[in-house]
Amino acid sequence: MIPTRWAAHHRREDHELLGYLRPVDAIPGYFIPVTVFGYPLGAPTEEHRARQCLERTGLAYLAQDWLLSLPGRSQAVAVQIVEATPQHLRVKNIDYGYPDANIGHVFVLDVPTTGQLHPR
Template sequence: MSWSMGEVCRMSGVTSRALRHYHRIGLLEPERIGPGGIRRDEDGEVLGYLEPVGEGRYRPVTPFGRPLDGPGDEDSARAALDARGLSYLADPWLLSLPGREEPIRVRIVEVSPERVRVANADHGYQEANLGRVFLLDVPETERLRPAGG
């Protein structure tokens, strides 16, 4: 389970300033970094999160938890999110379904902190109409993957 910084502050009685200080001095490692995520400057749209993977190392991940690049320092992980922007949302994706050997081709329709909505874009999948929406809980890293890799 993940909690926002505000939730941790309310539950613990510790200020956000103190939590940031604890992170800077190495006493506390957040699950992911960013004020609600790393945001695009021009419109505030969430690009993704920084997932701690070791001391001073972070992996940039999509808002639904899929890694976008390998681990690096905080600046390089932020730069990877900035460089990729939201272009990955337009990329083709594959969704594995229970009881089906081959994944189906989908397109991402909407991403929120709680859910990812993807739509069927697979003409060969006869069990559902094109455009049928599947709801996936976040983080989703097992069933949903880029079609190119």
């Protein structure tokens, strides 16, 4: 689950959740813009710049392919996001080279994703 100290950022026009501002403890007043599932979208910066990053990115990251790292497997598995909420992330297998699950198999991940997911 997304920590309560992360500030939600909603698009002004329709109030859609675009992501969060994750505070940087070592640098007061600085934040890391992150996706709705906690993946960093930029470097630590001032609040207004972090919000600008979220506005620029929008929800485009939901449409791209991602790589999922699984325990005991050296190669990441190609996946697509099915559902992203502050509680969990559901991704489906699109990797024909992954023999342990059928194409379309859905993995449910806790958020924030802690290094498990990377853009493809």
